[in-house]
Amino acid sequence: MRVLIAARLSQLAEGQTGLDSQDAESTAWAEREGHEVVHVAMDRKSGTTAPWDRPQLRPWVTEPPKMALYDAVLAYRLDRLSRGDNESTNAIEDWAAKNSKQLLTVDGLVFPCEGKDGIRWDVTKRIAHEEWLGSSEKYTRMTAYLRSQNKLTGKPPWGFQSAPAEDGKHKVMVPTDIGRKYIPEIFSRCIAGESAASIARWLASQGVRPPLASAWHASAVIRIIRNPAYMGRRSARISDAVYGKTILRCEPLVDAATFRRAGEALTDRPKRGPKDAKNRAMLAGCLACLRCGSPMYRITTKYGHVYYRCHGNPKSGARRKGCGNMVRLEVLDAMVSERIGRVRAHIMETRIKRGHDHKAELEEIRLEMRELTSLDLPDDEFDARMRELRAERDRLVNLKTKRDEVKLIDTGISYAAKWAGLSGAERGAWLRSAGIRVFALKGSQADVNAIAAKGGLFGPEDTPPEVVDGVALFIPTLGFPLAKAPYHVKLTEPR
Numbered sequence: 221m222r223v224l225i226a227a228r229l230s231q232l233a234e235g236q237t238g239l240d241s242q243d244a245e246s247t248a249w250a251e252r253e254g255h256e257v258v259h260v261a262m263d264r265k266s267g268t269t270a271p272w273d274r275p276q277l278r279p280w281v282t283e284p285p286k287m288a289l290y291d292a293v294l295a296y297r298l299d300r301l302s303r304g305d306n307e308s309t310n311a312i313e314d315w316a317a318k319n320s321k322q323l324l325t326v327d328g329l330v331f332p333c334e335g336k337d338g339i340r341w342d343v344t345k346r347i348a349h350e351e352w353l354g355s356s357e358k359y360t361r362m363t364a365y366l367r368s369q370n371k372l373t374g375k376p377p378w379g380f381q382s383a384p385a386e387d388g389k390h391k392v393m394v395p396t397d398i399g400r401k402y403i404p405e406i407f408s409r410c411i412a413g414e415s416a417a418s419i420a421r422w423l424a425s426q427g428v429r430p431p432l433a434s435a436w437h438a439s440a441v442i443r444i445i446r447n448p449a450y451m452g453r454r455s456a457r458i459s460d461a462v463y464g465k466t467i468l469r470c471e472p473l474v475d476a477a478t479f480r481r482a483g484e485a486l487t488d489r490p491k492r493g494p495k496d497a498k499n500r501a502m503l504a505g506c507l508a509c510l511r512c513g514s515p516m517y518r519i520t521t522k523y524g525h526v527y528y529r530c531h532g533n534p535k536s537g538a539r540r541k542g543c544g545n546m547v548r549l550e551v552l553d554a555m556v557s558e559r560i561g562r563v564r565a566h567i568m569e570t571r572i573k574r575g576h577d578h579k580a581e582l583e584e585i586r587l588e589m590r591e592l593t594s595l596d597l598p599d600d601e602f603d604a605r606m607r608e609l610r611a612e613r614d615r616l617v618n619l620k621t622k623r624d625e626v627k628l629i630d631t632g633i634s635y636a637a638k639w640a641g642l643s644g645a646e647r648g649a650w651l652r653s654a655g656i657r658v659f660a661l662k663g664s665q666a667d668v669n670a671i672a673a674k675g676g677l678f679g680p681e682d683t684p685p686e687v688v689d690g691v692a693l694f695i696p697t698l699g700f701p702l703a704k705a706p707y708h709v710k711l712t713e714p715r
């Protein structure tokens with residue numbers, strides 16, 4: 221039999237469309253069944269429009285010369301041919317009967333047909349109709365839902381308050397002064413790499429009242445960073461920090477790009493367990509082996525001595541093995557402490573002045589597009605709105621961009637002063653938050669020189685560190701990316 225395939229055009233990737241993967245199966249099925257595929261007509265959102273109203277399919281089902289070229293219309297499922305309601309299914313049945321064409325589906329439906337096949341067709345038709353009733357009811361509920369948008373129900377999140385809407389009957393959500401002041405900084409601190417716990421401590425130090433609880437917790441900060449209300453979209457909460465559809469628009473306190481960056485910063489951050497408590501070794505998380513670059517961790521020997529030991533390359537999995545480098549913990553802690561305590565240079569803080577890369581607006585449009593597809597709008601409305609969004613997106617993509625300006629601000633505080641002001645327990649956390657990396661090796665000057673000769677961790681111009689009491693210490697204070705570190709260490713060692 222000669223078949224015409226009614227298929228769906230799908231969005232395969234951003235800006236790229238093609239044959240829906242299910243419809244690709246229609247072709248394979250036709251070949252297996254020994255049919256000859258005459259043409260594949262691909263239309264967007266096929267099932268919601270009658271075949272003779274689809275741009276690609278229309279000529280094939282209305283123009284006699286084309287209609288003479290095939291015997292049957294094949295679709296992946298019945299929903300590619302009919303919307304599911306009786307009216308649209310009857311219409312295609314009538315069309316097939318009048319033009320002596322068959323209707324086929326990959327899951328084995330045949331029309332016109334008799335006996336067992338006839339029953340299958342009828343049953344499928346009824347199921348499709350039931351489904352159609354269900355989804356049209358869903359659609360009615362959805363529109364009622366959307367009409368009720370921008371009316372506040374429930375308690376607004378921290379940093380917002382409810383205010384009477386223009387209609388005087390309902391309530392809307394507006395930022396509080398506290399929200400305007402602190403929300404943007406909470407997000408920028410998170411992007412800069414500060415932990416939720418540290419942001420919570422900062423908020424407490426500012427005397428800001430926490431949401432619900434009596435004190436600020438890291439979890440409250442995380443909930444703020446995950447809540448889309450702060451970019452102007454109060455959303456349905458699915459679980460603790462997972463949100464769905466927008467239910468209320470409000471004034472944003474951060475833009476969409478900032479919201480996404482903060483969320484990513486939170487997700488990408490290495491998980492810190494209770495280890496980050498007081499008993500964590502001072503150099504844990506910032507110490508690496510000078511010989512092989514692997515991380516060094518605290519160990520206690522069976523004689524009760526405490527060391528930092530090279531732990532080997534984390535990527536080597538089960539075969540992970542250190543190079544044998546071990547340095548006494550108290551010796552190394554004291555050396556690092558003494559070294560930083562001598563640095564008179566000021567701590568520089570990184571401030572980022574945002575340029576215009578239109579990322580925020582593009583992010584907005586991306587969100588709008590995603591939401592649009594979930595609204596089940598009628599085809600023409602969907603297409604019109606999508607066209608608008610695409611045009612706006614293309615306009616933004618073609619605009620000139622201005623790069624972010626990264627500025628270094630002198631905090632006026634020297635490393636020596638900062639270090640002296642920190643308690644023993646705070647020093648480790650500060651080293652980690654400042655992004656300071658420390659390399660150490662127990663060995664002779666000859667060992668260190670040999671590593672340097674091989675081009676090890678130092679550049680060719682760097683003098684290898686001096687071995688003191690059998691330990692070489694190296695703090696490459698400029699060795700981390702500027703934009704990522706909350707502090708920028710511009711270090712000049714005093715004579």
Ligand SMILES: [Zn+2]
Pocket residue numbers: 509510511512513514530531532542543544545
């Ligand atoms: Zn090592």
